[in-house]
Amino acid sequence: MSALDFVVAARDGAARTGRITMARGVIETPAFMPVGTAGAVKALTMDQVRATGADIILGNTVHLMLRPGAERVARLGGLHRFSGWDRPILTDSGGFQVMSLSALTKITEEAATFASPIDGSRHVLSPERSIAIQADLLGADIVMQLDECVAWPAAPERAAEAMRLSARWAARCKTAFGARPTQALFGIQQGSTFESLRRESAERLIEIGFDGYALGGLAVGEGHGAMVETLDFAVDMLPAERPRYLMGVGKPIDLVEAVARGVDMFDCVLPTRSGRHGQAWTRAGPINLKAARFAEDERPLDPTLTCPASRDYSRAYLHHLVKSGELLGQVLLSWHNIALYQALMSDLRAAIAEGRLEAFRRAFKAGLGADPDAASS
């Protein structure tokens, strides 16, 4: 048995629902992974995260290697013990982070070299070092290959070059990773929004062979329309029998559209970042709790959710906390947003299992902006 056992329980069009079984726990799919950048899902305790229904969280290799340091996390027993999350953790490889963190990043065939935004120190991240950090030092359950991620728009030649380097790094990652009884390795498809490059990328990854396949290089500025158009051809290129993971996505509507196209896993900082900035996600879109119209609104954010932050606090109180700069406002809105995302994934799983995803998607799109309090985003 593989370190990652993926069973599809039901299909509805291109969408599927199922479960990933790993040594540290089961992940119901489609799954949303809250982002615990530096060993913490910002503002929330792991108990609060788990209570929303999250089965797996994500950690950022680059953040953790810079602070507190991967060797230090290893000496402290690994990322699970360090952070207090005992279920599966997926770590990114650092490819996207080195692109976005630093203008001083240099990429060669051998490795990426970048400057720490904390102290300016230079660091080298090779495919082998990324695997050692993720698999050996942090102890991630799902390890991502190191890739080169290009910004959007990218010229076809530039996108091809980065995709091919990513494919060569994928092979080096696979070799460095070897075979592990409880840890899985995912490859990352690149190729920007170009169909032929996405196909070549997928073929090269499949030839190497991974436990799961991610779609990288999206949500980098191309917008919802171009992303969905890319998914229209790119998802099917990845093996149907393995989990497919759309990296760094997204808004609720992005998740609905991607699930409908066969994606199984997501991660995004949006729910926690929005929560720290006074924004609550609802099924109808995001609402800005700073708005004066909430000052005496006694309704909770969403009484249908079991999350205390969604159910037990009035919008008037949350408005007050946000206006007053109270930390509790950031805590409660982050918590609610993660709960709303998990509820959406649960709804999507149920809709697929019951063969009514298309109706769910139509109703979801019709509901966007139907609440006068929510932006139709």
Place this chain on the structure above:
Amino acid sequence: MSALDFVVAARDGAARTGRITMARGVIETPAFMPVGTAGAVKALTMDQVRATGADIILGNTVHLMLRPGAERVARLGGLHRFSGWDRPILTDSGGFQVMSLSALTKITEEAATFASPIDGSRHVLSPERSIAIQADLLGADIVMQLDECVAWPAAPERAAEAMRLSARWAARCKTAFGARPTQALFGIQQGSTFESLRRESAERLIEIGFDGYALGGLAVGEGHGAMVETLDFAVDMLPAERPRYLMGVGKPIDLVEAVARGVDMFDCVLPTRSGRHGQAWTRAGPINLKAARFAEDERPLDPTLTCPASRDYSRAYLHHLVKSGELLGQVLLSWHNIALYQALMSDLRAAIAEGRLEAFRRAFKAGLGADPDAASS
């Protein structure tokens, strides 16, 4: 029966332990009240506060009258419903806040006038308005008289003037408050560190008659020694059969010394403020989690406490959160500090009940600074 039933269960020297029974719940004394300045105990949910053992919290009248506004809180069902804390709440009267918030405060026989630090608008706080805000609009369980609090050091004439104005305001507050079936009113002793003024203040308050008596005008810069010397004569001036409340105090050692002198109730922002600044209180003193020596320290803050923040996270992880500016660090340290304070009050109650307070106090003082990680503060 009074709105506030106070039963002393045991005495040990001047110290006593007992319980205050009110409509919304029982308060075990000596009691520490976490400060919920603007309707939230900063960074913590009310469930987290309650889980530490807190029986009562404090709200700040001036903060709440400025934002979201006392009438707004009333329209939203009062402070309990607004904040989600259904147990007793004590509100301060605003006397100390108008002194500390604004250089533009003007005090006349009639009222205090002050400028909002939020928008510079002018506000008037009279004894009658303070009672209306606390008792009618916020719906506090324990209401404090409006007082004039002077800074330290104060000339005897200035301290006497403020004490006598406070006494006249006490009488007006009593008249405005009237008799209420479920709400209690406390008078506030003033007189700086002068024994004769403290005595005159106590006598005037007792003549008016209150459900409880506070010691005001301490912890305003006089230091631990002068505060304790003042308590040596001031506490006994207040009726033994009513709760005695030392306002705005303090460090753990302050609480131990004040309890030994017969004080029953305390409030202080220190545990939450310290927590937001990377400081954790321990029985041996405060420790600064930014210090590099905690970077690989796997010990929790205090495994003897049931609070998850005290028991389930390593100092290394907390060090990392503080160094990384993660909000979760502020949450966990605030939570631990409140739990440590509640544990200290529980220890004091047990020591008094078992007639070993003097031994407890000696051991507590001997323990300060005995941990090389803690400052002997």
